[in-house]
Amino acid sequence: MMDDLDDLFAGASRALVPPSDALMARVMADAAALQVRPVVAVVPRAGWLAGLAALFGGAGSLVGVGSAAVAGLFFGFVQPEGMGAVAEMWAGSAVDQVDLMPQLDVLLAEE
């Protein structure tokens, strides 16, 4: 009978009981409920403004350059009186024309 028993055991170990779909679903639901979700770091996409700031060496530099540009436009359009006085003091006469390249006068003079 012992040999018969070994034969029965072998048959039993081969005959696995398949779990029902409902049981498998319950087990998987438990697994999902208890599983810790992996933490995914979200890196925000850089916009065009951030790219421009990076080009000028950062947001601080971009603000400085922008302020200087606005100030230049302001003085160009408004031409405050004080600015003319300062220029006159520096040039020694009224400034209404500035020769930026006086050395070219020789070349341009007609003989």
Next chain:
Amino acid sequence: MPRDTLADLADEALVVLYAHGDPDAARLLAGRLLPRVLGYAGRMLADRIEAEDVAQEAMLRLWKVAPEWRQGEAKVSTWIYRVVANLCTDRLRARRRRRAEALDDVAEPADGAASVVAGMIEADRMAALDLALAALPERQREAVVLRHIEGFSNPEIAEILQIGVEAVESLTARGKRALAALLSGQRAALGYEDGGV
């Protein structure tokens, strides 16, 4: 990690991956372990519904313990069989308590089951084996099933049942002798009468 690669991993590595959030690790573990623990619980309890509850509870405990699992300290299969063995023991005790409350005189399991086995002329071999197993004392049944059906070694069974290896050897030997005695009158029903085995 790709599913094909996961399939090659040991249970212990899958538990660690599950704890780290791998979505496929749980499905692979359940696919490997659930049929085995369900079969074991079914043989211990002889009740499909109760066996399913025990199998689900054992898997639930595995999911819970996964974050603290350390590879190399224990085998997942040994651990989960120990859980199932304890859960089955609790249920069998509760069953005995209920039966004791319902009946003044409780029949010895072996006596009742022996007559069941004797009445199983038309039953197939597996059903006859399960009935005979159900007739064994609980500890013997656990040891015999783990050794001869689930295929664990004696040291592994000792770990699962939390007893010594010598006690395992004794339980399996006595259990096997008792099974042979229970089934000896059923050789014809089991298809062995012509002396083929």
